[in-house]
Amino acid sequence: MSDIATGAPSRRALIPVIISGGSGTRLWPLSRETRPKQFLPLIGPSSLFQQTLSRVRQLGEAAVAPIVVCNAAHRDLVLAQSRELGIEPRAVVLEPVGRNTAPAVALAALLATQDRAGSATEPLLLVLPADHIVVDDRAFAAAVDVAIEAAGNGRLVTFGVVPDRPETGYGYIRRGARSGGWAEIGEFVEKPDRATAEAYVASGEYWWNSGMFLFSAARLLDELRAHAGGIVNACERFVADARRDGVVIELGAEFAQCPANSIDYALMEKTAHGAVVPLSAGWSDVGSWSALHDVLPRDAHGNTALGDAMLESCRNTYVSAGKRLVAAVGVDDVVVVETEDAVLVLHRDRAQDVKKIVDALKAKRRSET
Numbered sequence: 443m444s445d446i447a448t449g450a451p452s453r454r455a456l457i458p459v460i461i462s463g464g465s466g467t468r469l470w471p472l473s474r475e476t477r478p479k480q481f482l483p484l485i486g487p488s489s490l491f492q493q494t495l496s497r498v499r500q501l502g503e504a505a506v507a508p509i510v511v512c513n514a515a516h517r518d519l520v521l522a523q524s525r526e527l528g529i530e531p532r533a534v535v536l537e538p539v540g541r542n543t544a545p546a547v548a549l550a551a552l553l554a555t556q557d558r559a560g561s562a563t564e565p566l567l568l569v570l571p572a573d574h575i576v577v578d579d580r581a582f583a584a585a586v587d588v589a590i591e592a593a594g595n596g597r598l599v600t601f602g603v604v605p606d607r608p609e610t611g612y613g614y615i616r617r618g619a620r621s622g623g624w625a626e627i628g629e630f631v632e633k634p635d636r637a638t639a640e641a642y643v644a645s646g647e648y649w650w651n652s653g654m655f656l657f658s659a660a661r662l663l664d665e666l667r668a669h670a671g672g673i674v675n676a677c678e679r680f681v682a683d684a685r686r687d688g689v690v691i692e693l694g695a696e697f698a699q700c701p702a703n704s705i706d707y708a709l710m711e712k713t714a715h716g717a718v719v720p721l722s723a724g725w726s727d728v729g730s731w732s733a734l735h736d737v738l739p740r741d742a743h744g745n746t747a748l749g750d751a752m753l754e755s756c757r758n759t760y761v762s763a764g765k766r767l768v769a770a771v772g773v774d775d776v777v778v779v780e781t782e783d784a785v786l787v788l789h790r791d792r793a794q795d796v797k798k799i800v801d802a803l804k805a806k807r808r809s810e811t
Contacts, residue, residue: 455565456590457532457659458498458508459550462491462520462572463540467800468730468793471784472762475811480573481519484734491572492523497579498568499529501586505568507532509553511546512572514538517690535684536692541700543569544708547655548666548677553691554659556681566593567662569655569705575737577724585721588623589656597717598657598665599624600710602649604722608639611729611794613651613706615718627716630706649720653727655705656719665715670708676700730793731777731786735760749780758790784810 466479473479480491488496498505507530512520514536524531535549547569554565568586576582589599602615613633618626630651634642642648666674677700685692710716726737738746738760745753749763757774764781777793779786788796803811 455554456501456505456586457550457554457565457567458495458501458505459547459567459569460491460494460498460508460510460572461543461546461569462510462512462516463537463543463546464571464573466573467797469728469734470796470800471779471781471786471810472764476515477519478516478573479728480571481516481523484728485575485737489523490575490728491520492527494570494572494574495524495527495529497576497582498570499527500579501568501583509533509535509550510572511535511537511550513540514692521690531689534690536690537697538693538695539698541697541702543653543705544666544670544673544703545677545697545700547662547705548674549681549693551659551662551666552674552677552681555663564658564660566590567655567657567659571653571727573728574652574654575724575726575728577737579723581723582721585719585723586656589719591622592624592717592719593657593661596658596661596715597624598662598710598713598715599655599717599719600627601652601654601656601721602718603652603725604720605643605648605650608636608643609650610634610636610639611733612727614639614642614648615651616648617718617720621717624717624719627710627718630711649718650725651706652721652725653706654721655710661715662709665713666709669712670701670703672701673703673708731760731779731788731796732790732793735777735790751778760790 462480466473469479481489483489510520510531517536520534533553592599614631616628618628680693680697683694726733728734735746740746744758745756746760747753750767751761751763752769754771756770759773759776761768761770761778768780775790777788800811
């Protein structure tokens with residue numbers, strides 16, 4: 443069994459940090475609060491979370507057992523799906539409430555630096571969301587190797603996905619001067635409109651912001667203390683006061699008082715030591731039904747039919763039938779998702795607006811969320 447399964451330390455430990463706090467509301471009604479998208483088998487027989495674990499398992503002996511940071515409600519899902527793969531996490535950190543990625547990464551870094559037994563060097567953290575798709579694991583591993591080299595030069599690395607289309611649903615990173623296999627970070631830019639996205643892609647100077655990172659745990663904490671010291675100070679208290687049960691580390695209710703911020707805003711946009719490594723590996727954050735449709739097999743007319751679904755004279759349409767026969771006739775660019783208690787019908791161009799339905803259901807305290 444490999445190091446990642448046993449948790450055995452490495453001389454140059456690369457600790458995967460799997461961030462699993464998302465609720466996946468844009469994939470409602472399949473993704474729910476009690477079982478969000480990262481724990482669903484959306485692409486193949488294993489869940490996105492399990493695919494992420496398997497991906498880092500293939501990075502070689504340097505990759506030790508992962509730290510998973512998740513919602514406390516998903517404790518059993520994380521442990522069960524990890525053990526299905528024969529993986530015992532290094533730690534499973536349970537958050538009573540999500541405070542975004544900066545506190546999650548700070549918690550992992552503090553735990554990593556507290557446990558360096560057998561390691562001659564500071565551990566590196568490879569921070570990965572639990573709900574992303576990467577088609578080409580070899581290309582991913584090659585990009586990680588480049589990022590490790592950059593981190594060895596004191597860089598805080600993010601991965602920039604080389605775009606294959608103008609995408610308005612992602613933030614972008616403008617690359618600066620090249621340095622070997624990586625580049626300086628020119629700037630982070632928010633999600634653009636269509637014309638701006640087309641200009642970004644045409645320029646060749648902008649990459650999608652993947653939300654994946656690699657850096658030394660100690661360097662990360664030093665930089666966070668300089669730019670967002672309140673987060674580190676709070677997380678130090680929460681780790682010290684946490685309740686421990688084997689690999690499970692349960693944070694107290696006071697974690698809700700931690701400043702909430704993303705690692706991008708809290709640190710990566712402020713540090714002078716950032717770097718970006720290009721990634722061309724069939725990446726998707728599966729952030730909407732349209733995005734999921736884009737990565738699934740389609741017929742000659744661009745359609746995907748899952749379950750007991752029948753399509754006639756349709757184009758670029760996604761139909762997922764969970765419990766009943768679903769038939770679609772003469773529709774283009776439509777998504778239909780049927781579950782036991784809900785049916786969603788939307789135009790592909792409005793895929794990002796599913797969250798509005800979920801927010802409305804929550805406001806009405808409907809059980810379907």
